[in-house]
Every structure is written in C-alpha cells, then in structure tokens.
Amino acid sequence: MFERFLSAMPGGRRRTVYRPPTARRMVAAMLGAALTALWLVPLPAAAQAQAQAKQAQEQVLTWTAGNSVSEYVSAPTTATAGPATLVFENSTETGNTMGMSHTLTFDVSKPGYNHDVDVDILANPFDSNGGRYEVQVDLTPGTYYYFCKINGHTMSGELVVTDDGGGDTTAPQVSGNVSGKQDPDGNYVGSATVTVSANDSESGVDSVEYEIDDTGFQPYSGPVTVDDPGEHSVQYRATDAAGNVSQVGSVSFTVVESAPEDTTAPDVSASVSGDRNTDGAYVGSATVTVSASDSESGVATVEYALGGASYTQYSGPVTVNQPGEHTVSYRATDTAGNTSTPKTVTFTVAEPAPEDTTAPQTSATVSGNQDTDGNYVESATVTVSAQDGGSGVDSVEYALDGQPFAAYSGPVTVNQPGEHTVQYRATDTAGNTSTPKTVTFTVVEPAPEDTTAPQVSASVSGDQDADGNYVGAATVTVSASDSESGVATVEYALDGASYTQYSGPVTVNQPGEHTVQYRATDTAGNTSTPKTVTFTVAEPAPEDTTAPQTSATVSGKQDTDGNYVESATVTVSAQDAQSGLADIEYSVDGDPYALYTGPIVVNQLGEHTVSYRATDTAGNTSTPKSVTFTVAEPAPEDSCPDSDTRDTVIVGDEDTGVDNANTGDGCTINDLIAEDATYANHGAFVSHVNRVTNELMAADVISGKEKGRIMRAAGRSDIGR
Incomplete structure (x- = not known):
C-alpha cells in the first residue's frame, strides 16, 4: 500500500507523488477520523488537551465515498492554515458495495477559490490500496473547491481554511431527532429513540447532556430510547472545549402501546431513472430507487441484489454505470420479520454521450408594474433562466449597470429610478460559458395618489x-x-x-x-x-359512455404514383356529442402516442403509418384508426427537355470528335453551343462558343485540347454569317 503527497513545483504549484505510509501518518489518520466523528464522547481534560495538541501539530482531513454519485459520504468543511494530511477513502468499509470509482479533485481554475493545492486522487474499492489514499499538503487561508471529476458524478463541496489563532467564543450547534415506528396520528408505537448530534467548528465539542421529562441532565453517550406510554419531552445541550454552553433544545413526542402481531410482508416497488436514448437505454448510468411500506409493524430493512450478487442493505438510490444489461432484485422485511417475495427490474446502460463543448442557452425576462410608456413603476425584477442539454448548468451570473459579474441565485429587483442594463451568462459543469446577453429597462417614480376605484x-x-x-x-x-x-x-x-x-x-x-x-x-x-x-x-345530462368519432386526412403535393413529394401533412379531427372532447392523440410508425395539437408534418422519405384516437371528458377512448402513405423525393429538374443527344459535338457540318457529355442538369454540350439560336453575326457566335467552352473547362467537363477542336469548328462554320 502507498500514499500520495505533494512536493513543490515551479510557480507555487504542487505535484502528487506516492510513498509508503508511516506509522505516524496511520495514527494521524485514525486520530483525524475520531476528531471528525459526528457523535462525540466526552474526553478527560488531559486526554482532550493531548488530542488538541496533536491536531495542532498535524491536521488530518478525511473524505469518504460510497454508492452515491451526488455526494460524498462524509467531508470536512473547515480547516486551519498550515500542513495537513488529506485522506480519501472509497472502500467497502465506507459504503461502496458496487465497485464504483470516485475522485477527490481540488479545482485549480474556478474563479473565487484557492488554486495553490493540486490534488487529484482516483480511488476504487478493488484497487491495490483498497480505495484508501493519503496526501500531504500546505493549506492557506481562503476557500478550496473540490469535486469528483468522473462523468455523470455531481459530488462537490467547499473547504474553508482560516488562520490559526483566536479564542473560541461560539457555543456548539446541537440538534435532536426522534425516530421509531409511528401510527397515523404521529405517535410512536412501543418506543421512541432520541438521537442528539452536536458539532463545533472551533475548539470542538467537549460534552453532550440530556434529560427526560425534566428529571435532571445526565451525560449523553448514544441514542436514548423511551418506551413508557404517554407524552414525553427530552431536553439537550452541548459544551465545547472552550467552555461555551449551547442553548437548551428539546423534542416532544408521545409513546403508545404496540399494535397486534404483524403477519403481512411489506409492499415493495422500484423505479429506474436517468437520461435515456432513443432505444430506451440509460446513458452513462441508471439509478434504481426502491420504496417499501408496511401499515402494521413498519419496514425494518430493504435489500437489493445487482445481477447474481448476494443481497445487500439498501440505504438509498443505487446507481449502475457499467454499460450493458442489468437486473436488480429487491425485497423488504418488516419489524415483525415478514419478508416480501423478491421482485426485479431490468434495464440497459449505454455509453455516455461525447464530451460537452456547447455553452448553456440563456434568457431573461423583466417583470413589474409598467406605465403606458413601458417604464417600470418603483421597481423592476429581472429573472434569468439557463438550460444545458449536455453536462448541465453549473452556475448563472449577472452584472448590473457595468458592475462585476456576481452569482445569480434568484430574481434581481432594481428600484433605483433611471435606465438600467443587466448582463447575464451561464456556465455548464463542463466549463463552457455562454456569451453574455443583456436586457435594458427604465425604472420611474410611482404615479400620484390613486382616488379611482378598480x-x-x-x-x-x-x-x-x-x-x-x-x-x-x-x-x-x-x-x-x-x-x-x-x-x-x-x-x-x-x-x-x-x-x-x-x-x-x-x-x-x-x-x-x-x-x-x-x-x-x-x-x-x-x-x-x-x-x-x-x-x-x-341537472346534468345522463352519463356519457360513447367514445368520440374520429377521422383523418392526408394532404400535400403528390407525384403521378400518388406519393407525397418531400412531405405529407396529416390532419386529425374528432367530435363528441355528449360530454365533449378531452384530447386527441397520435402515433407515427408505432412510436408511443403523443398529444395532438395541430396538423402533423412527416418529411422522412418512405412509407409511414399514422395512428390516431380521441378521448372525451367522460374518459371514453375511441378505437385507434390509421392512415398510410409514402413520402418520396422530388423528381430532378431537366433544364433541356428536348436535349441534343448526338454522341459527339457537331458544329455546323463539322464533327469535332469531342464526346457530347451531359453537363449535369440535363443539358449536353451541343445544347449549350446552341447553333440554331440567332446571333448578331458570326463573331458573336464564336464569342458565345468561347464563353461556353471556358465554363466547361473550368468545370472539368472538357480538356483544353477538346476546347481547341470545338473552337476551330465554330470558326469554320457559317453560323451567324
């Protein structure tokens, strides 16, 4: 097993190299994991001081990844400037049961962030390191942006680094959560479990306390279960290492007696989501979401199995990104031990589309109360929209009246009187930024007092x-x-x-x-x-049980065989004399039915069948009907319908021996020479032949030698004399 670390490069950048882990770093990694754990057990004062001294000497910041492609399992949010050990683990121990690769990549180009640390770690549960890596860095004050750069993964976050020093005067953040099986009235059946969490980004949490029903605070070491029937209240508080005590929080709940024995297995279902191609395959990855419910004892566990693998615990949507056909089996067990019969979903994952090089599409609208001149009274609100059909929109920015661009997080209201210009742009996750666009408007003072009713x-x-x-x-x-x-x-x-x-x-x-x-x-x-x-x-008329009447016509230009030239237009009509028409649907060549909103134009060459049906407001749907037709290419245009098709070029009575070639639009060389046309004199005819042969040479229809033979024949002819 090797670990990575950064060494200095010219220009202040860092490069990543590998070296064997030392015992000191392995201990530091375990210490970092303990210091960043969410549930904190109070340490003796001496041990706490020793841990803080160790952390000050060497920071350990740990990221973990699992089956999700949208977020890291855990990640630090703050750190202190100076040396630090970054640990990235993507292993079966951190929840990766699918063998999925992830990266921990520090961005070195995104505006507004630190760029002096270049970290790019690729980890997989089955690589030579078992998915766990360490890297040594020097952090500077500011904010670092990190993300997973694997296509289709949207995991990202920020690490805020502050200067070392200053006393902690801020109390910890503390919250409580109640869990357990609930009845329809929200009561907890049998028992309720209260879980308290606390965090402190400065000196760290020293202790957590709780009390049940005002019976006195006591140390909190783990989730507290209350099983006495009746109403209860649990209070909680936390103290950090600097002695700051949080405000007391509380949660209230009611515990009721357990229901009779449950002998019915849970109901379980699954859905598959993701971007799909025209063949129905999921592009890049497919996400399987399993849902289970049990109206009696409640769902205890949900399990799934990918392909022929063993069942594993389901903790959230499962993403499959290996190309090919896949089957996911799933089942659920309630708290009474009843397990549902396994079900399956089958789907296909296709390779992702090529790299996105197209910037997002952007637009903006201005809203507000306007006067008769179109000015906005008191204020105007600018709403910016952006779409990206490739990698997706990453950020939207705007600039008011020439100021620097700022992040757009929602509609922008401008209330200063005068003319204003708002620029806007968007960047997708592939880094493509759209060309800035602008909207211009004027804000004016409100009109005098209103004394007229609406x-x-x-x-x-x-x-x-x-x-x-x-x-x-x-x-x-x-x-x-x-x-x-x-x-x-x-x-x-x-x-x-x-x-x-x-x-x-x-x-x-x-x-x-x-x-x-x-x-x-x-x-x-x-x-x-x-x-x-x-x-x-x-009173309403009797219930409608009769489906609508439907018909369709095909229109367009037709050739002699009855085919429609270039395109055909299908117009569908429907009537319902009782409850009235609700909608009309159509299907082209067996595609799924779509809502009909107007005539359908079909311009793909070949034979086509358009099916159609209608539904009235009472829900009666007509039997599908269809029309079949053929769309053909237009016939080529012949510029010389009475073409001179002699084998060789003949001028007057002289056969030049030059092939009388077709020039590409139905005309031959003899057609273009046009010896039967009227010319002012013989010289005009010779000039005409010279122009035609020059054009034919430029088009590589004849050679220079063949041009000479034609020109000599034209000069010796009597045409135009």
Missing part, C-alpha cells in the same frame, strides 16, 4: 342547454384591473351571503337560479360599486 367585470362559463341554462355547474370568473395603484383584493357573494375573498373562478353546481355579486378594492383603498351576474344551473 374596473371589475365577471363572466359565466360552462356547458349550456338550448334554454341557456348551465348543465351540471356554472363557473363565474371575476376580472379586475386598476391602472393606478393596482388591485389589492377581489370579493364575491353568492345568493345574498356575506362577501368572501375571491382567489379564482367560483363553481356553482346546485340546481336553480343564482346571483353572484362582486367588487374590487385597489391598494389605495378605493372599492368599486358592487355588480351582479344571474344564471340558472340545470
């Missing part, structure tokens, strides 16, 4: 019978506008009841005559005079 109107919609009654239900939609201060509230009252807040269309389904009053108030407090709409709701 404009308000209402409309009634729904299916109507021949008498104008609304069948089954009527929907009243109220609209309000205010060109000054803007609408604040809209209210309505049904059939003489009190006014209530209007938040969307109001549906009335009680048969009989109804009256809806409505009014609106603007932000200046002006309320409109109430208005009314009156309508009648009638």
Whole structure:
C-alpha cells in the first residue's frame, strides 16, 4: 500500500507523488477520523488537551465515498492554515458495495477559490490500496473547491481554511431527532429513540447532556430510547472545549402501546431513472430507487441484489454505470420479520454521450408594474433562466449597470429610478460559458395618489342547454384591473351571503337560479360599486359512455404514383356529442402516442403509418384508426427537355470528335453551343462558343485540347454569317 503527497513545483504549484505510509501518518489518520466523528464522547481534560495538541501539530482531513454519485459520504468543511494530511477513502468499509470509482479533485481554475493545492486522487474499492489514499499538503487561508471529476458524478463541496489563532467564543450547534415506528396520528408505537448530534467548528465539542421529562441532565453517550406510554419531552445541550454552553433544545413526542402481531410482508416497488436514448437505454448510468411500506409493524430493512450478487442493505438510490444489461432484485422485511417475495427490474446502460463543448442557452425576462410608456413603476425584477442539454448548468451570473459579474441565485429587483442594463451568462459543469446577453429597462417614480376605484367585470362559463341554462355547474370568473395603484383584493357573494375573498373562478353546481355579486378594492383603498351576474344551473345530462368519432386526412403535393413529394401533412379531427372532447392523440410508425395539437408534418422519405384516437371528458377512448402513405423525393429538374443527344459535338457540318457529355442538369454540350439560336453575326457566335467552352473547362467537363477542336469548328462554320 502507498500514499500520495505533494512536493513543490515551479510557480507555487504542487505535484502528487506516492510513498509508503508511516506509522505516524496511520495514527494521524485514525486520530483525524475520531476528531471528525459526528457523535462525540466526552474526553478527560488531559486526554482532550493531548488530542488538541496533536491536531495542532498535524491536521488530518478525511473524505469518504460510497454508492452515491451526488455526494460524498462524509467531508470536512473547515480547516486551519498550515500542513495537513488529506485522506480519501472509497472502500467497502465506507459504503461502496458496487465497485464504483470516485475522485477527490481540488479545482485549480474556478474563479473565487484557492488554486495553490493540486490534488487529484482516483480511488476504487478493488484497487491495490483498497480505495484508501493519503496526501500531504500546505493549506492557506481562503476557500478550496473540490469535486469528483468522473462523468455523470455531481459530488462537490467547499473547504474553508482560516488562520490559526483566536479564542473560541461560539457555543456548539446541537440538534435532536426522534425516530421509531409511528401510527397515523404521529405517535410512536412501543418506543421512541432520541438521537442528539452536536458539532463545533472551533475548539470542538467537549460534552453532550440530556434529560427526560425534566428529571435532571445526565451525560449523553448514544441514542436514548423511551418506551413508557404517554407524552414525553427530552431536553439537550452541548459544551465545547472552550467552555461555551449551547442553548437548551428539546423534542416532544408521545409513546403508545404496540399494535397486534404483524403477519403481512411489506409492499415493495422500484423505479429506474436517468437520461435515456432513443432505444430506451440509460446513458452513462441508471439509478434504481426502491420504496417499501408496511401499515402494521413498519419496514425494518430493504435489500437489493445487482445481477447474481448476494443481497445487500439498501440505504438509498443505487446507481449502475457499467454499460450493458442489468437486473436488480429487491425485497423488504418488516419489524415483525415478514419478508416480501423478491421482485426485479431490468434495464440497459449505454455509453455516455461525447464530451460537452456547447455553452448553456440563456434568457431573461423583466417583470413589474409598467406605465403606458413601458417604464417600470418603483421597481423592476429581472429573472434569468439557463438550460444545458449536455453536462448541465453549473452556475448563472449577472452584472448590473457595468458592475462585476456576481452569482445569480434568484430574481434581481432594481428600484433605483433611471435606465438600467443587466448582463447575464451561464456556465455548464463542463466549463463552457455562454456569451453574455443583456436586457435594458427604465425604472420611474410611482404615479400620484390613486382616488379611482378598480374596473371589475365577471363572466359565466360552462356547458349550456338550448334554454341557456348551465348543465351540471356554472363557473363565474371575476376580472379586475386598476391602472393606478393596482388591485389589492377581489370579493364575491353568492345568493345574498356575506362577501368572501375571491382567489379564482367560483363553481356553482346546485340546481336553480343564482346571483353572484362582486367588487374590487385597489391598494389605495378605493372599492368599486358592487355588480351582479344571474344564471340558472340545470341537472346534468345522463352519463356519457360513447367514445368520440374520429377521422383523418392526408394532404400535400403528390407525384403521378400518388406519393407525397418531400412531405405529407396529416390532419386529425374528432367530435363528441355528449360530454365533449378531452384530447386527441397520435402515433407515427408505432412510436408511443403523443398529444395532438395541430396538423402533423412527416418529411422522412418512405412509407409511414399514422395512428390516431380521441378521448372525451367522460374518459371514453375511441378505437385507434390509421392512415398510410409514402413520402418520396422530388423528381430532378431537366433544364433541356428536348436535349441534343448526338454522341459527339457537331458544329455546323463539322464533327469535332469531342464526346457530347451531359453537363449535369440535363443539358449536353451541343445544347449549350446552341447553333440554331440567332446571333448578331458570326463573331458573336464564336464569342458565345468561347464563353461556353471556358465554363466547361473550368468545370472539368472538357480538356483544353477538346476546347481547341470545338473552337476551330465554330470558326469554320457559317453560323451567324
């Protein structure tokens, strides 16, 4: 086994080399793991001082990886400037049961981060080191950005390095979590387990304490189980090595008696997700997510097996990135010991697409209250969007009025009066940055005080019978506008009841005559005079059990064989005389059905079949129908339909012996010489032949020698004399 370390290179950079691990570093790695553990057991003061002295002498920062491609299992967040040992372990002990490779790579180019440490460790549970590596570095104050550079992996994070020194005056962070089987009312069945966690990024946690139901604090050494039925409260607190004590936190819960014996196995299901190609294969990797539920004793464990391997504990979505066909078996066991019958999902993983070299697509919109000149009153909000169909968007930035670009984390509001320009750009995870774009707008002061009430109107919609009654239900939609201060509230009252807040269309389904009053108030407090709409709701017609009627036509330019030249347009129609049409769907050449929104243009050459069907609002779907047709290429255009097809070029009565070649558009050399055309004189004909033969030579249709033979024949001819 070897470990890696950094040695100095010109320019302040570091290079990574390997050397055998020493006993001192192995001890330091174990000490670092103990110091970064989440659950802390109080140490005696002397032992704690010794550990702190050891840590000050040599920092050990540990990263671990497992089956996830989206996050490291554990990673440090802070460190102190100076020498440090970086440990990266991707092994079966850290949860990697799939043999997946990961890297720990420190970025040396990303703006805003330290670039003086060059670490790039590739680890696999089955490599010669068993997936565990160490590297020696010198850290400087600032922030380092690290990530896994394997394609499809999105693991990343930041390490903040501070200067050594300064006293710790900040108390630890402490939290509590209650776990256990719960009934539908949220009570814990049989028992509840309280887990307390504490962390301190400065001097470190010294002790954690808890108490149950105000019975007095005592040392916390691990999860606390409460099994007495009734309501309970657990308080907790933590103290760091500098003596700072956290505020007391608490969790409350209720424990109830256990339910009767469970003899039913859990329900278990699985889904496969990921980017898919046109063949349905998952590109680069596929993620299998297993779900299990048990309404009685509760799920105890979920297991899965990849291919023919043994079952292993399922702790989260399983990512498979080896190309080929795969089968994942899965099962679940409840706390009563009932195990479900194993189920399987089968899928195929394909090689990932080529490297992404295309920058993201970006766009921006400006929103806010506008005056009649299009200016934004008081403020304008700029919303930036970015998409990347390759490696995915990594970051979005914006710059206001020529200032430096800053990270975009949400809509940007500008409230300073005047004209403004916002630039924006995006970078994908492959490092491609889009060309900056801009939006320009003007912010103006608000208008004078508003004393005019809003404009308000209402409309009634729904299916109507021949008498104008609304069948089954009527929907009243109220609209309000205010060109000054803007609408604040809209209210309505049904059939003489009190006014209530209007938040969307109001549906009335009680048969009989109804009256809806409505009014609106603007932000200046002006309320409109109430208005009314009156309508009648009638009983709905009998249930619809008949599917819609459908038909389709094919249109486009056709050749003599009835084929459609270059493209064919399929137009689908559907009608439903009862509940009404809900949607129309179509399928081209056996593809999955898609929603039909307008005529379908098919321009791929060959024979095609378009299937179509429709569904009404009652859920009745018509039997699929189809139309079949052929799309053909257009016939080539012939520039010389009455072409001179003699074997050789003949000028006047003289046979030049030159091959009368087709020049590519249906015309021969004799067609281009056009000896039967009208010319002003013989010289004009000779000049015409000279121009034609020059063009034919340039196109490599004739040689210079053949041009000479044609020109001599033209000069000796009587054409144009």
